[in-house]
Amino acid sequence: MHYRNFRTAFFLKAFVIAIALGLVSCKEKPNTAAMSEGAEKITTEIRDIERVEPPNWWVGFKNTELQLLVKHSDISERTPRISYPGVHIKAIHKADSPNYLFIDLEIEKTTEPGKFNILFEHQDHEALMYTYTLMPRLKPAEDYIGFDSSDVIYLITPDRFANANSENDIVETLQERRIDRTDDYARHGGDIEGITDHLDYIHDLGFTAVWPCPLLINDMPEASYHGYAITDYYRVDPRFGTLETYKALSEGLHQRGMKHVMDQVVNHCGIEHWWMSDLPFKDWLNYQHYFENEGRAIITEHHRTTNQDLYASEVDKALETGGWFVPVMPDLNQRNPFMASYLIQNSIWWIETIQLNGIRQDTYPYSDKSFLSDWAGAIMDEYPNFSIVGEEWSTNPLLIGYWQEGANNKDGYDSNLKSTMDFAMQEQIVKGLLEPETWGTGLIRLYNGLANDFAYPNPSDILIFPDNHDMNRIFTQLGGDIVKTKMALSYMLVLPRVVQVYYGTEILMNDFEKPGDHGLIRTDYPGGWEGDPVNVFTGEGLTDDQKDMKGFLKTLLNYRKHSKAIQQGKTLHFAPKDGVYLLIRKAEDEIVIHVLNSNTEPIAIDLERYDELGLTGTVFKDIINGDEVLWKDRLTLSKPGSLILTSKF
Template sequence: MKLNIHILLVLFISISVSCKKASNPTTTTEIVSNVKREIERVEPPNWWIGFKNQQLQLLVKHPNISEAEPSIHYSGVSIAKVHKADSPNYLFLDLHIAENTKAGQFNIHFKYKDGKELVQTYSLKDREQEAAKYQGFNSSDAIYLITPDRFANGDSSNDINENLKEKTINRKEDYARHGGDLQGIIQHLDYIEQMGFTQIWPCPLLTNDMQESSYHGYAMTDFYQVDPRYGTLNEYKELASKAKEKNIGLIMDQVANHCGNAHWWMQDLPFKNWINQQESFENNKPLNNSNHRRTSNQDLYASKRDKKEMAEGWFVSAMPDLNQRNPFMANYIIQNSIWWVETLNLSGIRQDTYPYPDKTFMSNWARAIMNEYPNFSIVGEEWSTNPLLIGYWQEGQKNKDGYQSHLKSTMDFAMQKNIVDAFNEEEKWDAGLVKTYEGLANDFAYASPKDIMIFPDNHDMSRIFTQLKGDVPNTKMALSYVLALPRIPQIYYGTEILMNDFKKPGDHGLIRSDFPGGWQDDAVNAFTGEGLTNTQKDMQLFLKKILNYRKSSAAIHHGKTIHFAPFLGTYFLFRVTEEETFVHIINKNEQPISIDLKRYAEIGLNGKTLKNIVTNETFVWEDEIILNQRGSLLLTTKI
């Protein structure tokens, strides 16, 4: 598109700059022959053409960069505004990327009054796939949650990095680094696929340059860098692409609420309100941690003090609380999320500590992502056993305060607790099972129950085998029930082989123990089965059969759910489509019991043959069924 001189002049004059106008002719394109990297840091490190949102805000970090005047000479790219920060070492550049802009490289020139000039080459890339092809996860999926440092060590050469603060490997210490990495996950994708999982959710893989306990990843010190002890960005991409070849999606664990106190910007914060309680931090005054009163987000009567302490308190003292009310921080977080979606072709994001950041920002964050990727999935962590709080955050919920979320999925801590309580209930008959029955009956509180993530355990709580006191039949019933519900199920690595934390229940380091066989000198190998006990092998096979059946079960994916109140220590749940009826029976009786099947006549199964998906045995649904032992029974009309 050609512009006459008058229009160019008007455009030039209208550009808004914090303290001075920026020179930015855009009608000619500067040819970049040599890539230049003269600026300390520019983030995002690259971008793409073809987004609905044509605005991009660059964070530029360099000594005294605020004294420089930036300019760009690339057709379709213009500087709309230049913002100076409170620190002289930052500039924030608002770029406009026109719809017809071509992918390529261009230089950003930073010219000082004394004639000195710094140049940074920047790249705009073509997108690898159309937005519609970014397919999220749903109730047809099963997610495998992995703590990367504890899963498998595929490349021992990256175990220690001398440039990072924690320099040791010690597998005997629960809170030390153990050496698991990206290659370890890549090398065992066959195992994950064969088990029947269709999505992988690794805990954060970005740089966590903390003095200790850096293995968990949630105190990030660089939001654009893969932790070199896990591998490289190319290896992260390799994981995504090789998983995709096996029809396995990749979910990224992100944190919008906080960073680690060793984050690179903590030594030179851009603005006076970049983090919450910044004045106290900079003056070495006491800091307040969050009161963790998450109900203040919904409470009609909550005091301003409680809301402030919840939103602005630090999660823990080592994790500075990011101030998303600062518009530059808000843009930074949103663009970072989109950068990773595009870089890795993600299928979803799991957002840590979802209720802790500014809730208006979280709505804007989710909306910005879903605007670019309409088929994408985001799940937020709301650790509450109150369904009202869980449902509050889900898109489509009609909240009394008018809050509108754009979050597809939340995490069902409420049902998780009901399941554990139900199977730990020592009273006879139906007292325990009623808790699961009534828990599922609470689905009327959710805008879309099938889009909520259910799980028996995760990286922050005791293993399900521990929670259920080492009872194998109860663990099987809990797991099979999770996989039968109208939900998106997530299974934590090692659950399939009854990993536990009996030695110190609830200890995070122990919960995140090494997966047997992930290290060359392991005596037990859960990937091959070598050294596993018969009980472990049986549980692994049990889950494998259910997960693989689940892949193709339309009834479990989207069937109508009908359940009957617990009766004589049993609980029947049905998932029904025209083509298939799936039956899940829980039996808590120690002795054989006969159940009258006429009680369930409305399902229409009389005279039909059903198959046991675990044993492949068939069974004709007639007048009664004899349940011989405590456990679960999974039946399908799909023979």
């Protein structure tokens, strides 16, 4: 600390330390209540220490333990001391680096919120001090309600959605200091306020939740826009906004009855992370010795099956979960107990701070799976109604199902993970819609793909999606065919699933120019920048096809938002025949029938095949255009596409 008047500051600080040590007191024997009251009245916070993480905590958790990471020059030579009712130091751990201490605290269930000083004493030097805050929790743990099959989540790449605050586009203290919207891999200026300002638009489209790609700081020299190379796990990237604007996003969502899903990354950090210049332990990272001694990273070979493979070698298993994802993303060693605690506490800190409803965990099978079970278990134990979805990029349903809680895994593994991502079904939908109709191709792929639900403990908790920030846009995948794109979207939106839709799908955004190019996949949302010739938010400049797709999706999403049949109804489907595939969702007095038709010529289907439904004579309404349809004898389908009928109107 630096003071203009060192002498005055020295005596002031000495007096504060004396109070904290109990050497100065207004009462001979201060009682617990008085000490708590005094602590709560600390108004001058002292920050002699470079870094303490988590930066604050809360009272009232089931788990009464907290581990503080303390970073400061030669801090290991000092002894921490706390005098606050209900807070006790259980253990002090030195690291391999002398500049770290890890302090295990016990926070009793009856501990009152307030501020207290942590003293770091040294026999030869003045004590250092850090003011720590214990906060009251804003709501009961049970009220953190996660996402489920009633939700459709809007996925956003924040840098590319909308720029509401141009003043934070460039931050001179960070390494990447340029805005270039013509460069797919540069920053474009989108920010948190840009999302918050358009929540009404997202809500009116019919979405019930928002998942932004990571918003934490990526102080990397290039391509820092995507967010997956975090350089400080407790700091919002200032080019996106502040912690307060992040909170405002959550508040805006909750005011509209919507949910907030945070994209987190426990597998790796960015190579410019603050701890990379002074790692706490020799095993803080995986394959750390290669990086430090040979100047190279050991890269994973992406053999994700080693997590389940009964015959996998130890070397293959170690390389899968220990290898770095890319050379600029060091792989975190969650087998180090201090790293494990750090990551678990960080997730909980963000849940409480931002009032989250769910977490999307990146690159799930690349982390140590024992840690993942502990991580998810710790979160779900504190927040029983919360939701976590893990990214398992596999088209094998067996691998996807392995990670879901309740799976009867042969190795006894219990993930504690509520939801996984349905890459398998996504692939089958795209393949089926692109193929000709034969005995084993075409719509039968969709039917067989859904039949795999028997392998999942809870199919309706699995997350389906047409595309995401790492894949070709769905319109691109389906060859620019609007009818097939509508078929894919409508089918996914009536399945027993949580659904995620990537921003821009509603206006047929694509990556035709450079298919698969991540920078193009994450392109700017028209109207998010002042002066854009096309503005999706106002409708200005949209083509007829874009308006039609937006209207189609909006109508279906808003119906789904109130449909018990789709959200939690029973599912029945009939094997495709003559290029027609029917799926039915039913709950109480509501029936939704989804028809996929691949025929380019008109076809009349005999409804006798569906007599077990008992629907003869029932009048349905076409959800999209409002036409009435009588379910009797034959149903004529005049063109290819999807027909979505409801009995409730």
